[in-house]
Each structure stands twice: as structure tokens, then as C-alpha cells.
Amino acid sequence: xxxxxxxxxxxxxxxxxxxxxxxxxxxxxxxxxxxxxxxxxxxxxxxxxxxxxxxxxxxxxxxxxxxxxxxxxxxxxxxxxxxxxxxxxxxxxxxxxxxxxxxxxxxxxxxxxxxxxxxxxxxxxxxxxxxxxxxxxxxxxxxxxxxxxxxxxxxxxxxxxxxxxxxxxxxxxxxxxxxxxxxxxxxxxxxxxxxxxxxxxxxxxxxxxxxxxxxxxxxxxxxxxxxxxxxxxxxxxxxxxxxxxxxxxxxxxxxxxxxxxxxxxxxxxxxxxxxxxxxxxxxxxxxxxxxxxxxxxxxxxxxxxxxxxxxxx
Amino acid sequence: xxxxxxxxxxxxxxxxxxxxxxxxxxxxxxxxxxxxxxxxxxxxxxxxxxxxxxxxxxxxxxxxxxxxxxxxxxxxxxxxxxxxxxxxxxxxxxxxxxxxxxxxxxxxxxxxxxxxxxxxxxxxxxxxxxxxxxxxxxxxxxxxxxxxxxxxxxxxxxxxxxxxxxxxxxxxxxxxxxxxxxxxxxxxxxxxxxxxxxxxxxxxxxxxxxxxxxxxxxxxxxxxxxxxxxxxxxxxxxxxxxxxxxxxxxxxxxxxxxxxxxxxxxx
Numbered sequence: 001x002x003x004x005x006x007x008x009x010x011x012x013x014x015x016x017x018x019x020x021x022x023x024x025x026x027x028x029x030x031x032x033x034x035x036x037x038x039x040x041x042x043x044x045x046x047x048x049x050x051x052x053x054x055x056x057x058x059x060x061x062x063x064x065x066x067x068x069x070x071x072x073x074x075x076x077x078x079x080x081x082x083x084x085x086x087x088x089x090x091x092x093x094x095x096x097x098x099x100x101x102x103x104x105x106x107x108x109x110x111x112x113x114x115x116x117x118x119x120x121x122x123x124x125x126x127x128x129x130x131x132x133x134x135x136x137x138x139x140x141x142x143x144x145x146x147x148x149x150x151x152x153x154x155x156x157x158x159x160x161x162x163x164x165x166x167x168x169x170x171x172x173x174x175x176x177x178x179x180x181x182x183x184x185x186x187x188x189x190x191x192x193x194x195x196x197x198x199x200x201x202x203x204x205x206x207x208x209x210x211x212x213x214x215x216x217x218x219x220x221x222x223x224x225x226x227x228x229x230x231x232x233x234x235x236x237x238x239x240x241x242x243x244x245x246x247x248x249x250x251x252x253x254x255x256x257x258x259x260x261x262x263x264x265x266x267x268x269x270x271x272x273x274x275x276x277x278x279x280x281x282x283x284x285x286x287x288x289x290x291x292x293x294x295x296x297x298x299x300x301x302x303x304x305x306x307x308x309x310x311x312x313x
Numbered sequence: 314x315x316x317x318x319x320x321x322x323x324x325x326x327x328x329x330x331x332x333x334x335x336x337x338x339x340x341x342x343x344x345x346x347x348x349x350x351x352x353x354x355x356x357x358x359x360x361x362x363x364x365x366x367x368x369x370x371x372x373x374x375x376x377x378x379x380x381x382x383x384x385x386x387x388x389x390x391x392x393x394x395x396x397x398x399x400x401x402x403x404x405x406x407x408x409x410x411x412x413x414x415x416x417x418x419x420x421x422x423x424x425x426x427x428x429x430x431x432x433x434x435x436x437x438x439x440x441x442x443x444x445x446x447x448x449x450x451x452x453x454x455x456x457x458x459x460x461x462x463x464x465x466x467x468x469x470x471x472x473x474x475x476x477x478x479x480x481x482x483x484x485x486x487x488x489x490x491x492x493x494x495x496x497x498x499x500x501x502x503x504x505x506x507x508x509x510x511x512x513x514x515x516x517x518x519x520x521x522x523x524x525x526x527x528x529x530x531x532x533x534x535x536x537x538x539x540x541x542x543x544x545x546x547x548x549x550x551x552x553x554x555x556x557x558x559x560x561x562x563x564x565x566x567x568x569x570x571x572x573x574x575x576x577x578x579x580x
Contacts, residue, residue, distance in 0.1 A: 206404040212391075
């Protein structure tokens with residue numbers, strides 16, 4: 001039932017994304033329009049994939065660090081991606097893939113650093129160490145980023161900042177295919193870890209007594225969720241709120257077991273981000289809002305409503 | 314004929330990294346099917362370490378542990394969870410959850426990666442709920458339960474694992490008299506009816522003496538006494554282990570310990 005609802009919502013959102021836009025297309029022109037096939041469709045699909053990835057990564061990380069406030073960018077990934085992007089622009093790296101690749105490398109570098117910090121002194125990815133490590137690595141990356149910004153020319157950096165705020169204006173069939181090739185592995189790994197993630201919510205010792213290999217689970221989930229987030233940030237910048245809110249929305253609507261939670265978080269994240277992007281490129285057309293602003297404007301009221309329901313029940 | 318040996322610790326010594334002394338010193342213990350063992354001892358005497366060593370979370374520096382004849386390091390967490398149900402002292406409740414979902418977690422070690430929850434699993438959950446008198450609680454939110462109800466639900470989760478060994482770490486801490494008695498009765502019933510081996514850490518010396526078949530008293534990591542309650546709970550042993558003067562009385566054929574007040578202690 002819930003999957004039927006979500007599939008319906010996904011189709012409706014994708015249809016709206018194809019029909020709406022600054023170019024006023026008559027309905028009869030839609031099937032054959034290059035605008036639809038080359039711009040709107042890949043853009044909608046990419047937004048859906050990125051929203052789904054962020055929903056799943058956020059859900060998994062909240063379970064991993066056992067903190068409902070966790071979001072996919074908490075562990076230093078946004079700082080690392082930002083540093084990569086700014087460095088690519090300051091160094092004038094050529095080609096259309098330089099920026100996303102540099103952001104990806106920055107995010108993965110931050111991930112590796114936080115991971116290494118999380119193992120120092122036998123800490124075994126203790127959530128507190130991970131969170132503190134994430135904050136520290138984020139601060140370090142932010143400092144270096146600011147140093148580069150203060151030395152570079154202002155105009156070109158505007159691009160870096162706009163890019164960091166997130167958006168899908170650069171979407172193409174190539175980026176869609178890259179995500180389609182990349183995302184299934186980390187997504188599959190996380191779905192396979194669904195049941196042990198349920199157990200982890202009880203704490204590490206109780207989870208082990210119920211059969212979870214916690215040491216391995218934490219490593220695998222951290223790496224898979226971070227790699228998923230790094231890909232999302234590389235193709236779409238830092239889009240806040242989806243990874244924080246979607247897990248809570250899904251938990252409140254469909255329960256907290258990850259077997260259901262992860263797939264519904266993927267679909268809900270996809271629907272939310274596709275809808276947000278459609279709004280971002282239509283409300284102030286022909287200009288565009290950064291999609292992160294729209295996700296926050298859409299997400300906060302929904303979240304507040306659900307929190308109310310939560311506290312009432 | 315001897316009953317099946319479920320858990321065996323032989324000369325187990327444990328030491329945490331950077332600790333000044335061993336947490337557990339050469340402790341031995343044998344839990345057989347149908348036996349209820351109680352572990353007594355003051356705070357910091359190594360009771361929880363004993364449980365962690367028995368369940369492979371702490372590797373002994375000396376001695377060995379066997380579960381159902383297989384050395385502890387040879388068990389995967391999943392395989393061990395199919396034969397040992399545990400009520401740890403503490404656990405978190407991060408997200409709102411209903412009672413039946415919680416008990417279903419006890420089936421996880423039995424579920425395959427691709428398979429769903431089957432009729433057998435659902436039956437085990439309902440049986441466990443019924444055994445713990447928690448069927449009426451099944452649709453409640455966990456956070457709305459009283460302390461006693463919550464412990465019954467956690468016991469149901471452990472029973473849903475369909476274990477051979479039941480391990481309970483201070484399950485009646487902060488429970489009132491009725492709930493405390495109910496929990497001891499429940500464990501005793503499970504041990505007698507299904508031949509489980511039970512190992513319970515508790516501070517309730519007198520309830521342990523009345524319900525358990527065997528008592529192990531730990532003090533500073535050493536087993537100071539081990540055996541049937543009547544043999545173990547003598548005035549000298551108890552007073553030395555708990556570092557407080559006591560007298561031992563008898564009720565229903567079992568020793569009962571009464572701590573003395575300071576003024577009663579003076580000759």
C-alpha cells in the first residue's frame with residue numbers, strides 16, 4: 001500500500017517536472033520536445049536519484065551514530081566537497097568534470113580522515129568520536145577553503161559558492177548514467193544491512209547479543225553512506241534538509257524498521273527533491289533558486305507538523 | 314545421566330586494557346540444561362564481565378569459554394544469538410517503537426538476508442509474548458510501559474530468540490516487589506518447562522537463594538563460593554563477600570540473609 005502511494009507520488013512528481021518549466025510548451029508538443037528529453041527529463045531523474053540517495057544516506061547515518069539530528073553532511077563531507085570545488089576553480093582545472101570530480105575527491109578525503117579519526121585508540125567508530133571528528137575535519141576544510149577564497153579572484157568563486165548551494169542546472173544524461181552506475185552498490189550494501197541497523201538502535205552491546213556483527217556493520221555502513229553522499233554532492237552540491245527530514249517523515253509514517261524505512265526513504269527523498277527542483281526552476285523563472293532553499297522552505301513546515309503528531313501520540 | 318552442558322567457563326581470567334587489576338580471576342562455572350544459576354556479589358566484583366566473557370564480548374586473557382561444547386571464539390554473533398538470549402543491563406530506545414516490533418527483533422538472528430518474517434517467526438513472537446504475560450501490551454508504544462512491563466517485554470524478546478541459554482544482567486533493578494517476583498517466577502518457569510539454562514546477575518540475595526539451583530558469589534573478581542544456595546550462603550561467606558555483618562535464617566528450606574544494623578553488630 002505504502003509503495004503504491006509512493007510510486008504514485010513519484011510518477012506524479014516526475015510528470016509535473018516534465019510538464020512545468022520556464023519554456024511554455026503546449027501539452028501536445030511535450031512528447032517530441034528536445035527541451036523535455038534533453039533538459040527536463042535528465043534533470044528530474046537526477047534530482048530523484050540524488051534525493052533518494054540523500055534519504056537513504058541520512059537514514060543510515062542516523063542509525064549509525066544513533067542520533068536523530070544526524071544528516072549526511074554532518075561528518076565533514078560538505079566541508080571536504082566545498083574545499084575540493086573551490087580548489088578546482090582556483091587552480092583553473094579544465095573540463096566540465098573538473099568541479100564535480102574535485103568535490104567528490106574532497107568529500108571522499110574528508111570521509112577517509114573522519115574514518116581514520118574514528119579508529120584512533122581503538123575507538124571503533126564510536127559515534128561521539130565520529131561526530132567530533134566530523135566537526136573537526138569540517139572546520140579544517142572550511143579554514144583552508146576560506147584561505148583559498150581570500151587569495152583568489154572573487155568573480156570565479158561566486159560559481160563555486162552557487163554550485164555548493166546545490167542545484168541541478170548542470171544535469172545531463174551523462175550525470176544520470178553516472179549516478180545510475182554508481183549508486184546501486186552503496187544502496188544495496190545499506191539495504192542488506194537493514195536488519196542489523198534496527199538492532200544498532202538498541203546500543204552496541206544489545207545489538208551484538210541479538211546477532212549483529214557491530215564492528216563490521218559500522219564500518220560498512222559508514223563507508224557506503226558516505227560514498228553515496230559524496231556522489232550526491234559531486235553531481236548536485238550540498239543540498240541540505242533532505243537527508244535530515246526524510247528519515248523522520250518515513251519513520252513517523254511507516255515505522256522505524258529499516259527494511260521498510262530504507263526503500264521508503266529513497267522514494268520519499270526522490271519525490272521531495274524532484275518537487276523542490278521543479279519549484280526552484282519555475283517560481284522565479286527565468287531565473288532559478290538554489291534548490292537547497294526550496295527543500296528547507298518545503299521541509300520545515302512538514303517537519304513541524306509531523307513533530308506535533310509525534311509528540312501528541 | 315548428566316543434563317546437557319550449555320555454558321562452561323574454565324579458569325577464566327579477564328583484564329580490560331589499562332586496568333590496574335584483573336576484572337575476573339580464574340572463575341569457573343557450568344550451566345546445564347534446566348539449571349537456574351544466580352551470580353551475586355558487590356558492585357565492581359566482575360559480574361557483568363563474567364557475562365561478557367561468557368558471551369564472547371570480552372576475550373579472556375586466560376582460561377576458556379565453551380557454549381554447547383564449542384569454544385566461544387568459534388561462534389559468530391548471529392549463531393550465538395540463536396542459542397543465547399540476553400537481557401543486558403541497559404539499552405537505548407532511540408526511536409518510538411511498538412512492543413510487538415521490539416519482540417520481533419528477537420527473531421532477527423533466525424531470519425535470512427533475503428527472506429521475510431515468516432509464520433514460524435510470528436508464532437514464536439506470540440508465544441514469547443504469552444509466556445511473559447505481555448500479549449495485552451503488544452500494540453502499545455514501548456515508551457508508555459512501566460518498568461515492570463518493559464522488563465517483561467525484554468524477556469519476551471529474549472525468549473523469541475528460542476534460546477537454550479538465558480542470560481539476565483540485573484533484570485529486577487528498580488522494580489517493585491510484585492514485578493520483581495513476577496520476573497523471578499517467569500525465569501524459573503521457563504527453566505523448568507523448556508529446559509533452558511539460566512544465568513542471572515542480581516543483587517537480590519534472598520530471591521536468588523529461593524529461586525536458583527546454584528549460586529556463585531564473586532568478590533573482587535574471584536569466585537569466593539559456588540554451589541547450592543544452602544551450602545554457599547553461610548554467615549561467614551556472605552559477610553566477607555558483601556563486607557557487612559549478616560545473619561542467615563531459613564525459609565522454606567532456603568537460606569535467607571538478614572543484614573545487621575551497626576548497634577546489633579556490637580557484642
